[in-house]
Amino acid sequence: MTAILEKLALYWQYPFVRYALAVGVLISLCSSLLGVTLVLKRFSFIGDGLSHVAFGAMAIGSVLHLTNDMPLVLLITILSAILLLSTGQNAKIKGDAAVAMISVGALAIGYLLMNLFTPSGNLSGDVCSTLFGSTSILTLTKTEVRLCAALSVLVVAAFVFFYHKVFAVTFDESFAAATGVKTKVYNFIIAVIIAVIIVLAMNLVGSLLISALVIFPALSAMRVFKSFRSVTVCSAILSIFCSLLGILISILAGTPVGSTIVAVDIVLFFVFSAFGTIIGGVHA
Amino acid sequence: MKKAIIILLALTMFLSLAACGSSGSPKEASVPAASPSPIAPIQPSETIPSATPEPKPEETAVLEPVQTEVPTQEKKAQDTVDVDLTRLSSTMVYSEVYAMMYEPEQYIGKTVKMHGLFATQEYNGTRLYACIVQDATACCAQGLEFEMAEDLVYPDDYPEPGAEITVVGTFDSYKEEVDGNYYIYLVLRNARMV
Numbered sequence: 001m002t003a004i005l006e007k008l009a010l011y012w013q014y015p016f017v018r019y020a021l022a023v024g025v026l027i028s029l030c031s032s033l034l035g036v037t038l039v040l041k042r043f044s045f046i047g048d049g050l051s052h053v054a055f056g057a058m059a060i061g062s063v064l065h066l067t068n069d070m071p072l073v074l075l076i077t078i079l080s081a082i083l084l085l086s087t088g089q090n091a092k093i094k095g096d097a098a099v100a101m102i103s104v105g106a107l108a109i110g111y112l113l114m115n116l117f118t119p120s121g122n123l124s125g126d127v128c129s130t131l132f133g134s135t136s137i138l139t140l141t142k143t144e145v146r147l148c149a150a151l152s153v154l155v156v157a158a159f160v161f162f163y164h165k166v167f168a169v170t171f172d173e174s175f176a177a178a179t180g181v182k183t184k185v186y187n188f189i190i191a192v193i194i195a196v197i198i199v200l201a202m203n204l205v206g207s208l209l210i211s212a213l214v215i216f217p218a219l220s221a222m223r224v225f226k227s228f229r230s231v232t233v234c235s236a237i238l239s240i241f242c243s244l245l246g247i248l249i250s251i252l253a254g255t256p257v258g259s260t261i262v263a264v265d266i267v268l269f270f271v272f273s274a275f276g277t278i279i280g281g282v283h284a
Numbered sequence: 285m286k287k288a289i290i291i292l293l294a295l296t297m298f299l300s301l302a303a304c305g306s307s308g309s310p311k312e313a314s315v316p317a318a319s320p321s322p323i324a325p326i327q328p329s330e331t332i333p334s335a336t337p338e339p340k341p342e343e344t345a346v347l348e349p350v351q352t353e354v355p356t357q358e359k360k361a362q363d364t365v366d367v368d369l370t371r372l373s374s375t376m377v378y379s380e381v382y383a384m385m386y387e388p389e390q391y392i393g394k395t396v397k398m399h400g401l402f403a404t405q406e407y408n409g410t411r412l413y414a415c416i417v418q419d420a421t422a423c424c425a426q427g428l429e430f431e432m433a434e435d436l437v438y439p440d441d442y443p444e445p446g447a448e449i450t451v452v453g454t455f456d457s458y459k460e461e462v463d464g465n466y467y468i469y470l471v472l473r474n475a476r477m478v
Contacts, residue, residue: 010371011372011376014376014379014380016379016380016383017376017379138375138376138378138379138382139379139382139383139386141386250375251373251375251376252373253373254373254374254375254376255375256375257375
């Protein structure tokens with residue numbers, strides 16, 4: 001135990017470790033807040049689809065040799081999120097089919113572009129790092145850290161400010177619309193926030209594992225708590241705890257960061273499921 | 285409850301942003317006394333301590349050259365390792381080497397000790413040697429070129445490509461012009477395998 005603490009003290013002196021922990025906390029907080037809404041609205045898979053869009057956008061950024069591709073990725077992902085959430089029942093391609101189409105389409109085009117224009121000599125490494133977030137969170141620049149912090153503050157502020165509206169739209173959209181809530185506007189806001197979270201979370205766990213970061217804390221919290229508020233708070237705490245623990249384990253044991261965080265999320269989900277069964281909590 | 289949520293969120297964000305602080309605090313500037321390491325890690329984006337702590341005799345013994353004819357001044361410089369990558373986990377090594385690539389000016393002149401896979405390549409009539417480190421998923425790799433202090437002959441005096449090596453050398457960079465474009469390369473000079 002002393003050896004681990006000494007190792008942690010040594011690693012703490014590296015700026016990129018401190019940046020990773022700070023950004024990890026912010027991203028996990030943001031993703032967990034909206035995670036509850038997404039799970040309850042049956043939108044869990046949209047996060048996955050948008051993360052693939054973000055991968056495609058990142059590939060375009062690489063081909064264009066952009067030093068900071070985050071603004072471009074953010075713009076394309078937000079547009080896709082709006083497109084996905086605004087397609088109503090009258091659309092020719094509906095719901096999950098639209099998500100699947102955009103998801104695999106963006107993934108394929110992204111990989112094709114990277115392959116054709118070969119932005120670096122290590123294509124498989126670039127793709128692997130983007131998909132699984134092997135060490136992305138530990139290689140952030142100061143600018144990226146600042147951008148992550150600013151976007152996270154915006155996301156949390158938007159969630160707190162629109163909390164009641166998001167709550168209304170999440171549980172009963174038709175009732176909310178009947179009572180005068182502009183559901184389209186709030187769905188649009190939710191779409192933008194989701195897109196921002198996806199782009200941020202790509203740094204932490206990679207684009208293939210983002211859904212885990214969004215849904216696991218929410219599902220774990222639902223095993224034990226009943227109200228929207230308590231589930232959201234518990235989900236935020238769980239998500240931050242899992243991210244911190246995952247990052248620390250990965251730097252100590254030399255494991256990939258993204259998959260280690262998700263593994264911790266899975267373990268905690270089973271712990272909370274068992275705990276929920278014992279105390280008779282709600283099973284969502 | 286709403287107040288509690290806001291306070292919790294504000295506290296979490298404050299704590300996480302506070303972790304991005306600069307190296308101004310004396311706590312960060314000094315190596316903990318209890319630490320087994322006499323070697324402070326280089327802080328690429330922050331102030332590098334001007335004086336490197338003196339290593340303990342039993343630990344410097346590991347770095348003593350076995351059969352080399354390195355000049356006394358070079359030998360003295362190599363006895364103190366500023367960036368010891370062999371003590372870090374694979375994830376940390378990859379990240380630290382990435383930082384070295386990203387901000388090389390912070391590391392120039394520092395003695396670096398690294399463990400990785402030996403690689404060699406003929407480039408423009410010159411044989412180049414490198415030590416490659418991989419990340420935890422083994423799909424991403426970073427490498428550092430090194431120039432041996434001694435005049436060794438390839439392949440007789442070098443290990444097989446892909447063999448594990450530990451190299452100690454002084455971090456430096458050099459510029460090369462190719463088709464009118466200047467490229468900066470990073471290298472460990474006066475290197476030796478330990």
